[in-house]
Amino acid sequence: MSTPTTEVHNATLPQAAPASGAVTKQLIVQKFGGSSVADADGVKRVAARVVAAQQAGNEVVVVVSAMGDTTDELLDLAAEVTDSAPAREMDMLLSAGERISMALLAMAINKLGASAQSFTGSQAGMITDGIHGKARIIDVDPHRIRTALDKGNIAIVAGFQGMSRATHEITTLGRGGSDTTAVALAAALEADVCEIYTDVDGIFTADPRVVPSAQKIDTISSEEMLELAASGAKILHLRCVEYARRFGVPLHVRSSFSQHEGTWVIPSADDKITTQEGVALEQPIISGVAHDRSEAKVTVVGVPDIPGKAAAIFQVIADAHSNIDMIVQNVSTHGTGKTDISFTLPIVEGADALAALHAAQDQIGFEAIEYNEQIGKLSLIGAGMRSHPGVSATFFKALSDAGININMISTSEIRISVVTHADLLDEAVRVIHKAFGLDTESEVTVYGGTGR
Numbered sequence: 001m002s003t004p005t006t007e008v009h010n011a012t013l014p015q016a017a018p019a020s021g022a023v024t025k026q027l028i029v030q031k032f033g034g035s036s037v038a039d040a041d042g043v044k045r046v047a048a049r050v051v052a053a054q055q056a057g058n059e060v061v062v063v064v065s066a067m068g069d070t071t072d073e074l075l076d077l078a079a080e081v082t083d084s085a086p087a088r089e090m091d092m093l094l095s096a097g098e099r100i101s102m103a104l105l106a107m108a109i110n111k112l113g114a115s116a117q118s119f120t121g122s123q124a125g126m127i128t129d130g131i132h133g134k135a136r137i138i139d140v141d142p143h144r145i146r147t148a149l150d151k152g153n154i155a156i157v158a159g160f161q162g163m164s165r166a167t168h169e170i171t172t173l174g175r176g177g178s179d180t181t182a183v184a185l186a187a188a189l190e191a192d193v194c195e196i197y198t199d200v201d202g203i204f205t206a207d208p209r210v211v212p213s214a215q216k217i218d219t220i221s222s223e224e225m226l227e228l229a230a231s232g233a234k235i236l237h238l239r240c241v242e243y244a245r246r247f248g249v250p251l252h253v254r255s256s257f258s259q260h261e262g263t264w265v266i267p268s269a270d271d272k273i274t275t276q277e278g279v280a281l282e283q284p285i286i287s288g289v290a291h292d293r294s295e296a297k298v299t300v301v302g303v304p305d306i307p308g309k310a311a312a313i314f315q316v317i318a319d320a321h322s323n324i325d326m327i328v329q330n331v332s333t334h335g336t337g338k339t340d341i342s343f344t345l346p347i348v349e350g351a352d353a354l355a356a357l358h359a360a361q362d363q364i365g366f367e368a369i370e371y372n373e374q375i376g377k378l379s380l381i382g383a384g385m386r387s388h389p390g391v392s393a394t395f396f397k398a399l400s401d402a403g404i405n406i407n408m409i410s411t412s413e414i415r416i417s418v419v420t421h422a423d424l425l426d427e428a429v430r431v432i433h434k435a436f437g438l439d440t441e442s443e444v445t446v447y448g449g450t451g452r
């Protein structure tokens, strides 16, 4: 990779750029999500903000998502035309969304008297593997972006897309992938900071759309942010957090609708968060509650309780390219020699996984498969769990006091997750948020977006 693989920034809070008369010129990568550029006014508002960052003495690279719900609308459109769109054409279609916003933003910036040029993912040197719809970045060669900056331009890059070096085809990185584009560019350009602009003031202790009394987190370790993102917090793409952690890119998540300081995600190899003075920050025990409605539960009923059967089931699932999350195996029912194995996987992967399992039913010898999409997952995350006993006790008591039945449980060192009925999920999130003292008096401002 041409990215600075060995260099890891130290884990201190980066200094904000001086407002004027800057002595230290910073390279800032700014990413604006779909809700920030939802319409022409949004595009103009973002343009003004980008120009202000350049006028403050910085070099600015901007990554944009598709406007508003464009990606969903393009998906709906494709579904009206066919139920079996070729993956290559799907990527051609979806990558168009980001090209619309990049060109409009460049126009709006030029109108304000600054100069901007837009680039597609492939022009910006985002090289990916050839897997359509969920391509991975394998190299970033941002020389055209560097040249544009050297000439005094603001460089605008279409997020969420790249080009496969092997197939020469346009690829997309998977839903929410523009965050990852921004971080990959920031790493390759050795940017000082990657600012992720969204429609809330930062990362909150829970989704403010579900818990309006959630609080903004000022700094969070990339380790905790990884767990939050992996547990369904949609504010940052999981791969973006992984990438930022690996390459030591400081992330600043903030609102494009306000000037408030947002949340710093601090990448640090040893996970010790330090302030500018090198003083360890007081780690809160709990950093937040995440929830996820995108998974379904599969139960394989009547599996012979002998060695090798679980392996066979999960091999079938792996061959169907499904990502399994929680797994539970019951004690075998007395005298039957049979057991049930349940697991969760993304709803979008459900059909393929079920087909693969049914095809292997005789060979594995299980009795039946149950499939349930009416589930939700709640996760409580906090690095302080490692050293504070009693977190689980408080957690399960709160759910039981609220009469919320638990279907599945899983844990990591810094996370407890449970699966509940989908209808109870929002209530469960509020109950847990409250039980850990995370509620505030004030209501979070959600500036835009449909949450779709």
Ligand code: ASP
Pocket: 033, 034, 065, 066, 071, 072, 097, 159, 160, 174, 175, 176, 177, 178, 179
């Ligand atoms: N427009 C794409 C999506 O909606 C990528 C992104 O927004 O990051 O998933």
Ligand code: MG
Pocket: 033, 034, 065, 176, 177, 178
């Ligand atoms: Mg997004």
